[in-house]
Amino acid sequence: MLYGNDVAPPIGDYGLIGDCRSAALISKHGSLDWLCWPWFDSPSVFAALLDIEKGGFWRIAPAGDYTTTRRYIPGTNVIETEFQTSSGRLRLTDCMPVYNSDYERKNLVPDREVLRILECTAGEVRLDGVFAPAPNYGDCRCRWIHKPQLGIRMEFLGGATWLRSDLDWQMRGEYAFCDSAMLAGERRYCSMVLMERGPAVLSALGAWSEAALHQTIGWWQKWSGRCEYQGPFWDEVVRSILTLKLLNFAPSGALVAAPTTSLPERLGGDLNWDYRYCWLRDASMTVTAGFGLGYHDETEAFIEWLLHSTNLTHPGLLPMYTVYGKRAEVERALSDWGGYRHSRPVRIGNGARDQLQLDVYGEVISAAAQLDEFNKKIDGASARVLHGIGRYVGEHWHLPDKGIWEPRRGDQQHTHSKLMCWVAMDKLLKLRESGLLKKLDTERVKRTRDAIAHQIKEKAWNEKKQTYTAIFGGEEVDATLLLMSKHDFEPADSPRMRATYKVIREELGAGPGLLYRYRDNLSPGEGAFGICCFWAAEYLALGGGTLDEAETEFRAILRYANDLGLFGEEIDPASGAVLGNFPQGFTHIGLINAALTIAERKAKQRNRKPAA
Amino acid sequence: MTLHIHWGQLIFWGFVASLALVGTESIAQELGLTRLNLPLILGAAVTPDRDRARALGVLLHIVMGWLFSLFYVVAMSFLGGPKWYHGVIIGLAHALFICVIGLQILPGIHPRMASETHGPSSSRMLEPPGFMGLNYGVSTPLAVFVTHAIFGAILGAFYR
Numbered sequence: 001m002l003y004g005n006d007v008a009p010p011i012g013d014y015g016l017i018g019d020c021r022s023a024a025l026i027s028k029h030g031s032l033d034w035l036c037w038p039w040f041d042s043p044s045v046f047a048a049l050l051d052i053e054k055g056g057f058w059r060i061a062p063a064g065d066y067t068t069t070r071r072y073i074p075g076t077n078v079i080e081t082e083f084q085t086s087s088g089r090l091r092l093t094d095c096m097p098v099y100n101s102d103y104e105r106k107n108l109v110p111d112r113e114v115l116r117i118l119e120c121t122a123g124e125v126r127l128d129g130v131f132a133p134a135p136n137y138g139d140c141r142c143r144w145i146h147k148p149q150l151g152i153r154m155e156f157l158g159g160a161t162w163l164r165s166d167l168d169w170q171m172r173g174e175y176a177f178c179d180s181a182m183l184a185g186e187r188r189y190c191s192m193v194l195m196e197r198g199p200a201v202l203s204a205l206g207a208w209s210e211a212a213l214h215q216t217i218g219w220w221q222k223w224s225g226r227c228e229y230q231g232p233f234w235d236e237v238v239r240s241i242l243t244l245k246l247l248n249f250a251p252s253g254a255l256v257a258a259p260t261t262s263l264p265e266r267l268g269g270d271l272n273w274d275y276r277y278c279w280l281r282d283a284s285m286t287v288t289a290g291f292g293l294g295y296h297d298e299t300e301a302f303i304e305w306l307l308h309s310t311n312l313t314h315p316g317l318l319p320m321y322t323v324y325g326k327r328a329e330v331e332r333a334l335s336d337w338g339g340y341r342h343s344r345p346v347r348i349g350n351g352a353r354d355q356l357q358l359d360v361y362g363e364v365i366s367a368a369a370q371l372d373e374f375n376k377k378i379d380g381a382s383a384r385v386l387h388g389i390g391r392y393v394g395e396h397w398h399l400p401d402k403g404i405w406e407p408r409r410g411d412q413q414h415t416h417s418k419l420m421c422w423v424a425m426d427k428l429l430k431l432r433e434s435g436l437l438k439k440l441d442t443e444r445v446k447r448t449r450d451a452i453a454h455q456i457k458e459k460a461w462n463e464k465k466q467t468y469t470a471i472f473g474g475e476e477v478d479a480t481l482l483l484m485s486k487h488d489f490e491p492a493d494s495p496r497m498r499a500t501y502k503v504i505r506e507e508l509g510a511g512p513g514l515l516y517r518y519r520d521n522l523s524p525g526e527g528a529f530g531i532c533c534f535w536a537a538e539y540l541a542l543g544g545g546t547l548d549e550a551e552t553e554f555r556a557i558l559r560y561a562n563d564l565g566l567f568g569e570e571i572d573p574a575s576g577a578v579l580g581n582f583p584q585g586f587t588h589i590g591l592i593n594a595a596l597t598i599a600e601r602k603a604k605q606r607n608r609k610p611a612a
Numbered sequence: 613m614t615l616h617i618h619w620g621q622l623i624f625w626g627f628v629a630s631l632a633l634v635g636t637e638s639i640a641q642e643l644g645l646t647r648l649n650l651p652l653i654l655g656a657a658v659t660p661d662r663d664r665a666r667a668l669g670v671l672l673h674i675v676m677g678w679l680f681s682l683f684y685v686v687a688m689s690f691l692g693g694p695k696w697y698h699g700v701i702i703g704l705a706h707a708l709f710i711c712v713i714g715l716q717i718l719p720g721i722h723p724r725m726a727s728e729t730h731g732p733s734s735s736r737m738l739e740p741p742g743f744m745g746l747n748y749g750v751s752t753p754l755a756v757f758v759t760h761a762i763f764g765a766i767l768g769a770f771y772r
Contacts, residue, residue, distance in 0.1 A: 108660040108724055108737050143750065149731035150739070155749060158644040162739070164732070197641040198649035199739040199748060201662075202732040 002130060002175065003052040004059070007341050008033060011263055012562035012578040014049075015070065015079045016243065017114075019096040020250035023259040024114060025049060025582070026094050028068045030061035030081055037194050038112055038159075040249060040256045041276040041322055041329070043136040045161065045194075050262055050346050051337040056134030060116055060190065062090055063128035063179065072564055075238070076220035077246055078213070079564070088123025088184065092116060097212040098219045110193040110201040115212055117189055118167075120182035129178030131163055131192075137334055137348070146171050150202060159196040164203050165189060228294030231599025232551070233591075236558055239565035240588035241293050244286075247585045249323035252309060253301030254278040255286060256323065258569070258581035264343030265570055265580045266525035272343050274350045275569075275581040277320040277328045280306065281359055281404050282586050284366035284423075289592040291374050303371060306364050307385045315388035317364060319357045319406065320350060328353040355402040356411065361393045362420025362427075366487070369427035372434050383437055390428045390440070394448045397421035398455075404480055405517060413472035415460040416480035418452055423487045425449035453489070461496065467503040468496065470518060477504050478518045479532035482539040486593075492543035501536075501544050508532075510573040513556025527570030527579040530587030533557045538594040541601045550598050557591075567591070615689050621771050622681055629766040630677025634670060636762050640755040647748040648741065648755065656724050656738055677763070680706070684767050699768025703760040710760070711753050715741040 014025040014033070022042070025034035033048040033055070047055030062085045070081040078095040097113050118127075135142060135156040143155040151164035152171060163169060167188045169176045182188065191203035203209055223245065229237050247256050261274035283306055290299030309325025310317060320328050329349030337346040368386055371378050378386070403414035425448050432440045459472035470478030481500050485492035508516045514528035515536055534557060541550035560571045562578060567587040569580025640646050652662070654676075655669030684702050691698040719727040719740040726732035728740050745752035 105661040105664075108656060108662065110737075111662070147728060149728060150726065153747070160647060160749070195647060195739070198647055198652045199741070200647075201737050202726055202739055204732045204734045204737055208734050208737075 001052075002132060003031075003048060003057060004029075004128075005052070008049050008052055010577055011340070011568055011580075011582045012566075014562075014566075014582060015072070015094075015564045016246055016259065016566065016583055017077055017079055017094050017096050018246040018259070019098050019112065020245065020248055021112070022096075023246050024094075024096065025260070026079060026081075028070060028081065029059065030068075030083070030092050031057050031059040032094075032114065032116075033057050034260060035114070036259070036276065037161075038196060039323060040247075040259055043140075044138075045133050045135050047134065047137065049260070050334075050340055051138070054134060054138040054337060056132050056138060057130070058114075058133065058192070059128065059130045060092055060118065060178075061128050062088075063126045070563065072239070072242075073217055074221075075224040075242075076217050077242055078217055078220065082121075083125070085123075085125055088125040088182075089121045090125040090127075090182065091119045091121050093119075093213065095213060095216045097216045099212075099215045100219055100222075103215055108201050109212070110191075110195075110203065111198075112194040113203065113212070114192045115189070115203070115209055115216075116191075117187065117209060117213060118182065119187045120184050122184050124181055124183050126181045127167070127178050129167070129169065129180075129190075130175060131169060131177070132175035133161060135159075135161075137337075142174065144171060144174065152176055159194060160200065161192055161194050162200050162202055164191045164193075164205060166205050226294060229292070229596075229599070231595060231602065233554065233558070233595045233598075236561070236565060237293070237592055237595045240591045241289070241295070243566060243583050243588050244289070244585055244592075245298070247583075248298060248302075249278075252323050252325070253298070253305040254309065254321070254323040254325075255302060255585060257282075257320075257586060258584050260581045261348060262343070262346040263340050263568070263579075263581045265527065266343070267572075267579065268342050269525055270344065271526065272339065272345065272347055273352075273581070274328075274331070274347050275584075277322060277350060277353075278305075279320045279586075280310075280317060280363050281319065281357065282589055283360070283363040284370070285589045285593055286585075287367040287370045289589050289596070291370055292596045293592065296374070296376075300371070300376060303367055306367055307382050310364075311385070314385060315392040317360045317389070319352055319355055319360055319402075352402070352406040355406060356399065357403065357406070358393070358397060358399065358401045358417040359404050359414075359420035361389055362423035362487075365389060365393075365424040365427045366420075369431055372431055372436060378431070378436055386428065386431070386437060387439060390424060390445065393421050393424045394444065397448065397452055405478075413459070415456060415468060415470060415472065416478065416483065418456050418460070418472075419480075419484060419487060419489055422449055422452040422456065422489060425452065426488070456489070465503065466499045468500045476518065476520060477507055479504060479508055479515050479529065479535055480517075482532075482535045482544075485539055485542045485544065486535075492539055497539075497544060501539060504536075513537075513553055513559070514571060514573050527572045529570055530557075530560075530567050530584060531590035533571075534587070534590030534594040538590075538597045541594065541597040547598070547601050547605060550594075550601065554594055554598060615686065617682070617685060618772065622685055623678065625767055625771045626678045626681030627674065628770070629681060629763045630674045632766055633677055633759055633763040634673055636759045637755070640751075640759065645749060646745070646752040646755040648745050648752050653718070653722070653725075653738070657722050660724065680763075681767055681771075684764060685771060688768060688771075694768050694771045696765045696769035699764030699766070700761045701764070702768075703762070703764025704757055706764070707753075707757040707760040711744045711756055715745045716743065 048057035083090040189205040258275035262272035265271035331349040331351035333345035400411035510528040517529035537553040566583040568578035568582040569584040651669030655665030725738040
């Protein structure tokens with residue numbers, strides 16, 4: 001078997017590299033098993049993660065047995081994997097080069113490149129390299145040509161890739177292999193470039209690739225060096241913001257939820273969705289994380305994208321958009337693909353694209369309102385968008401909807417959706433108080449806000465069970481109820497919130513630090529939900545518990561990150577394994593916000609002590 | 613034989629034909645027929661900055677289109693005057709020259725283009741077109757022929 005294994009490795013065995021336009025997953029075994037080129041939501045070039053035979057992969061590893069250790073070069077998204085074999089040691093450095101603009105002006109650089117540098121650091125290592133791309137989800141006829149001085153070209157409808165290397169790659173049918181041996185001190189280069197609409201820029205390898213690596217490390221370290229965070233869990237926070245930056249589509253400012261599709265929420269099950277789109281449901285939390293860490297330019301660009309790239313559907317908002325603000329692709333299944341460890345179907349596009357999700361309105365308004373909180377301007381065009389969205393909420397807040405978790409079933413009166421409608425109205429009023437949105441019908445908005453609050457307090461509170469519930473008049477709880485305090489609807493230390501937290505812990509708890517998002521007949525087999533775990537830590541830090549409790553909770557969740565510090569969407573409570581699309585922006589946003597809240601609480605306690 | 617050039621017509625229709633040439637080339641790229649991007653190749657001869665190269669290349673391509681318009685007008689006069697099909701014949705001949713000779717010698721004269729013989733170096737990294745431009749896709753010759761036939765047809769049909 002060309003891939004060398006029956007199934008793809010555990011999801012947590014992967015690390016992510018990228019260039020803020022697309023991203024690649026590389027396993028501990030040096031196999032690049034996922035890459036959609038040229039954009040996040042483009043068809044895949046490598047996708048062995050979802051089908052080891054049809055998907056395509058690019059492995060560079062030692063032949064025979066080995067052990068691996070790996071790390072991100074500090075402050076970067078460049079992965080170094082060390083392979084130890086019985087005869088020697090090999091270091092593989094993987095990145096997708098990014099350059100500062102001055103360098104790009106002075107040098108012709110490839111549009112898109114994956115650069116893999118090998119160095120034998122001890123003894124002798126024989127390689128086991130396989131280069132087997134499969135463009136367009138493996139459904140593309142390719143034309144392979146080997147030009148001795150230029151490299152291996154693979155041409156397909158819509159573009160071409162070139163593999164260049166100073167190692168000896170030999171073509172064999174529709175793949176290339178390399179079994180060269182490397183001796184201690186040798187350093188070799190492999191570069192794959194893509195060009196869609198023009199001649200490719202081919203890497204000159206050697207010093208040229210060293211310069212590309214140097215530029216990339218410098219670019220990432222400069223970027224991560226801008227992080228203003230000084231609080232606890234610094235390493236994890238910086239790794240999280242670096243991961244979010246990998247999910248950021250720089251040309252438009254959008255942020256994709258994850259770079260993958262169809263990694264299962266339930267191993268072997270059918271909860272497999274395409275996450276290569278930009279969801280609005282985490283907009284305000286993203287903005288809090290971005291501003292909180294000092295990334296003002298990126299955060300403002302994201303808000304700009306939120307308000308203006310989505311204008312094709314205004315004043316209505318869709319749950320998700322493409323990186324350019326278009327509707328997500330119609331959902332379809334790659335019916336002949338095996339899926340990640342037999343988790344089928346593999347889905348492309350997202351069927352939730354047309355759902356009514358009222359929470360997104362509050363998210364967008366709350367995100368934009370943070371511009372004012374951080375003393376940024378809201379221009380006239382943005383103000384008009386906010387007015388429009390506000391009017392829409394005023395007219396539609398009472399409707400049942402699908403809610404944040406997008407179940408593929410009927411609409412219901414979700415408490416979280418109502419909460420976010422309340423947030424929308426509340427934030428609009430706060431903006432008006434700040435002297436913005438002068439045309440706002442304050443009385444009407446106030447009436448709507450109060451009516452929503454009344455409904456939540458009356459209909460979402462279950463007196464018998466002593467808890468807020470996920471839907472009006474319901475019995476079940478949902479982790480989103482913890483956000484009531486974050487959004488200033490109900491203080492974290494209020495009796496109602498403390499009681500709700502207790503029920504959530506009892507009913508949704510999945511072990512130390514772990515929480516399910518909800519439990520119902522759809523849930524069995526699903527893992528604990530990453531961001532919900534961080535919401536619990538944040539709730540405690542907001543006043544629902546002591547600082548110690550919040551930190552303990554936070555630390556407990558951190559144990560479930562992979563060796564590179566990456567989180568997926570969910571965590572299998574039994575094994576601790578990563579589930580769902582990977583890495584997941586939502587989870588890393590939760591981590592950053594919880595850390596920020598813990599740091600704030602810590603600072604408050606510090607300031608209080610001298611006075612006492 | 614005396615040849616009278618109507619400069620105003622030549623400048624106007626030469627410009628229109630050049631725009632059509634750049635436009636149809638661009639459409640051919642979008643359709644995935646070819647990666648031959650003459651604006652990028654021309655601009656990259658002047659600057660390594662890809663964005664500037666593309667913009668500058670469009671201007672250079674239009675200026676060259678004007679110069680070639682003069683050649684087309686002269687050539688059409690030898691065929692019996694401007695007619696759309698005379699323009700197409702000259703366009704096809706021009707395309708044949710580009711594919712067989714022009715693209716072949718390009719790596720030798722382009723300061724940033726790699727050669728098939730020596731491979732890329734730190735100063736010459738642009739993928740060479742190869743015979744008939746086939747490195748840029750198997751449909752490249754077709755795209756070159758069609759776009760230049762359109763260029764010639766416009767000049768032949770409208771230049772008077």
